[in-house]
Amino acid sequence: xxxxxxxxxxxxxxxxxxxxxxxxxxxxxxxxxxxxxxxxxxxxxxxxxxxxxxxxxxxxxxxxxxxxxxxxxxxxxxxxxxxxxxxxxxxxxxxxxxxxxxxxxxxxxxxxxxxxxxxxxxxxxxxxxxxxxxxxxxxxxxxxxxxxxxxxxxxxxxxxxxxxxxxxxxxxxxxxxxxxxxxxxxxxxxxxxxxxxxxxxxxxxxxxxxxxxxxxxxxxxxxxxxxxxxxxxxxxxx
Amino acid sequence: xxxxxxxxxxxxxxxxxxxxxxxxxxxxxxxxxxxxxxxxxxxxxxxxxxxxxxxxxxxxxxxxxxxxxxxxxxxxxxxxxxxxxxxxxxxxxxxxxxxxxxxxxxxxxxxxxxxxxxxxxxxxxxxxxxxxxxxxxxxxxxxxxxxxxxxxxxxxxxxxxxxxxxxxxxxxxxxxxxxxxxxxxxxxxxxxxxxxxxxxxxxxxxxxxxxxxxxxxxxxxxxxxxxxxxxxxxxxxxxxxxxxxxxxxxxxxxxxxxxxxxxxxxxxxxxxxxxxxxxxxxxxxxxxxxxxxxxxxxxxxxxxxxxxxxxx
Numbered sequence: 008x009x010x011x012x013x014x015x016x017x018x019x020x021x022x023x024x025x026x027x028x029x030x031x032x033x034x035x036x037x038x039x040x041x042x043x044x045x046x047x048x049x050x051x052x053x054x055x056x057x058x059x060x061x062x063x064x065x066x067x068x069x070x071x072x073x074x075x076x077x078x079x080x081x082x083x084x085x086x087x088x089x090x091x092x093x094x095x096x097x098x099x100x101x102x103x104x105x106x107x108x109x110x111x112x113x114x115x116x117x118x119x120x121x122x123x124x125x126x127x128x129x130x131x132x133x134x135x136x137x138x139x140x141x142x143x144x145x146x147x148x149x150x151x152x153x154x155x156x157x158x159x160x161x162x163x164x165x166x167x168x169x170x171x172x173x174x175x176x177x178x179x180x181x182x183x184x185x186x187x188x189x190x191x192x193x194x195x196x197x198x199x200x201x202x203x204x205x206x207x208x209x210x211x212x213x214x215x216x217x218x219x220x221x222x223x224x225x226x227x228x229x230x231x232x233x234x235x236x237x238x239x240x241x242x243x244x245x
Numbered sequence: 246x247x248x249x250x251x252x253x254x255x256x257x258x259x260x261x262x263x264x265x266x267x268x269x270x271x272x273x274x275x276x277x278x279x280x281x282x283x284x285x286x287x288x289x290x291x292x293x294x295x296x297x298x299x300x301x302x303x304x305x306x307x308x309x310x311x312x313x314x315x316x317x318x319x320x321x322x323x324x325x326x327x328x329x330x331x332x333x334x335x336x337x338x339x340x341x342x343x344x345x346x347x348x349x350x351x352x353x354x355x356x357x358x359x360x361x362x363x364x365x366x367x368x369x370x371x372x373x374x375x376x377x378x379x380x381x382x383x384x385x386x387x388x389x390x391x392x393x394x395x396x397x398x399x400x401x402x403x404x405x406x407x408x409x410x411x412x413x414x415x416x417x418x419x420x421x422x423x424x425x426x427x428x429x430x431x432x433x434x435x436x437x438x439x440x441x442x443x444x445x446x447x448x449x450x451x452x453x454x455x456x457x458x459x460x461x462x463x464x465x466x467x468x469x470x471x472x473x474x475x476x477x478x479x480x481x482x483x484x485x486x487x488x489x490x491x492x493x494x495x496x497x498x499x500x501x502x503x504x505x506x507x508x509x510x511x512x513x514x515x516x517x518x519x520x521x522x523x524x525x526x527x528x529x530x531x532x533x534x535x536x537x538x539x540x541x542x543x544x545x546x547x548x549x550x551x552x553x554x555x556x557x
Contacts, residue, residue: 094334094498102498104335105289105318186320191307196318210298210438211445211464 023215031195032203033226039107039199040175043114044122047170050115051122052163056152059130060138073127076120081113085180088113092184105186107197113180118170125169129162130155168234175227178205200226287316288503291328291336293407294436296486297321299460299530301523308519309510315503323436325405331355331489334496338504340488340511342454343407347487348547356489358505360512361544363520363531366473367411367482370441370458371397371450373468379450380470384479386419388471393421396429398449400440403432411484412452418481441465454484456530463526475532485534487544488512511535 058069090096092103092112103109133155141154156163178201185197187206198206200223207216296302297319306317322330324341331339332355340362341347350356369379369388377397379388392399401423402409416423423430431449433440437457444451445465455473473482488508493501510516512535521533 094496105320186318188318188320190316190318191303191310196316208439209436209442211442211461 025193028189028193028195029222031189031193032198032200033222035107035195035197036175036199036201036223036226039110039114039181040171043111043174044118044167044171046111046115047118047122048167051119051126051166051170052156054123055126055130055166056155059127059133059155060152070124070127073120073124077124079117079120080179081117081177082179082183084113084116085183088116088180089184104184105188105197107185109184110181110197110199113184114174114177117177117180118174121173122166122170125166126159126163129159129166132162133158164234164237168231171230171234172227175199175223175230176201178202286314286500286503287318288338288500288507289318289320289336290338290340290507291320291322291326291330292340293324293327293342293486294321294438295342295408295454295457296340298436298438299456299523299525301456301520301531304523305511305516305519308515309507312510313503313506315506317507321436323402323404323406324408324410328355331491334491334499336491337500338488338490338507340486341407342484342486343410344485344487344548346407346410347489350489352547355492355495357492358508359487359489359545360508361534361541362486362488362511363517363534364483364485365455365531366475366478366484367408367452368455368458368469368473368478369450369471370444370453370467371470372448373466375468375470376448377450385415385471385482389415389419389421392450393419393426396427398429398431398444398447400431400433400444400447400449400451402437402440403434404436406437407484408437408452408454411482415452415481441467459528459530460525486531 058066088109089104092098092101092109094102094104103112137158138151138155141151146154178199181197181199182202182205185199185202187198187202188196189198190196195203200219204216204219204223207213207219290302292302298321302319306319309315310317320327320330320336324343324346327336327339327341328346328350330336331350332353339350339356347356347359351359369385371377371379377391377395379391382388382391389399401412413423431443431447433443433451435443437453438461440451441453441458441461442465443449445467450470451467455475458467458469471482472478473484474480488511490501490504490508491499493499514536517533517536520531521529523530
């Protein structure tokens, strides 16, 4: 198997990166994506519950808008966020250009429609009887919401994972607003795994780009496994 | 059915905790390395893909960071984008290689105190077997003429970079108009490294700066068919790099003092020695241009500037 060995050999034998470099880009990737997804989730769940529970004119339109947001091109989001955080823009005074926090803003914008849209579908599929029962048992609105979240937890976990997948695999917007910065000492400031892969590929170093890709896949796998466990919870699995 | 609020809250809590853990990690990294003097300050440098991809900037910036305790954030963009970032006040200092665009930047008031930094040259590279036989076709204009004549694949940067500007200049010097070209003229729209990879894979020619070409020579099969002035080629292929501070009168929040310290450092004896010493596989990539005993007024003003005669 010559093809396989030529791919595997560099993975095992040559390790062209400094550990500090690799650790720092993994850390930036996780920091940016996890914070963005956590904020998105906090924002998306109330919206999904509110929209899911109420009937109003224009609900279909709103749902369509959210679902359209799922496919929003990341480069465009990057440009819009760059415009916003630029020193000339409305958020200019926060000095966010070329920082990890600017990347969180753009990933928040990218992940929120995904998490909202998928959670909304999950929440809407919880049967009305369940909600009525919770209400009849004397639950407050918050209790009813929590029962719904519990019933829809697999769908919501999927939503969070989809948002995370969108955030951590995204390269267009973080490159624009983050600037792909690594200090001369080899620690990343705004370089993520994806922008590092892009940089390696741009210089024709496809093997190292593939290695970084493998690390990214493993990372996503680990986070998925963790969230799935969390979604099951203790006693929640009947 | 029981309402298990606690579980849900616990789940939400752990999600948050993960996010906060990320915060803490980065926070530590940010605060831990307080520098000796102007600690905590950041200088944002926008520059070209050629200085960034060759690794020269890491060599230059490490001693600067150590001495001043300042973090240099180097952002590699095309020359056009690097200058545009400066125009928006999002960078403090710009190092690029397209004199006409630098002059515009200064003439529009966005840049001040331009200095020459270094130079290397452009080379025309292509497949080893040279299908359009451009090697002996008489200079760079003859070479690009031969490419156009044979309609061999030519990959253009197409990204408003310094290299792209130079490439258009070369076609113009050969009396050809890019707008008339057929499908053989590929608009790659990417950085120098990516374009070299594209040209390599498509068996095409391209114009590259010598630095990026040398730093990537091991990854690709392209060879130099027309040399630049560093190896005795035509002056048309010269590639000078300039550095300009962003005007603090236009953008009052820019770190102008740091930018000037950086310009001073890069054009100092120490900085220029680093430029001269920087080699890849024994080949020098950039040549010092900032140090001269004779005055060189031309570097401070737009090319062809007439002086104070028409100022009043």
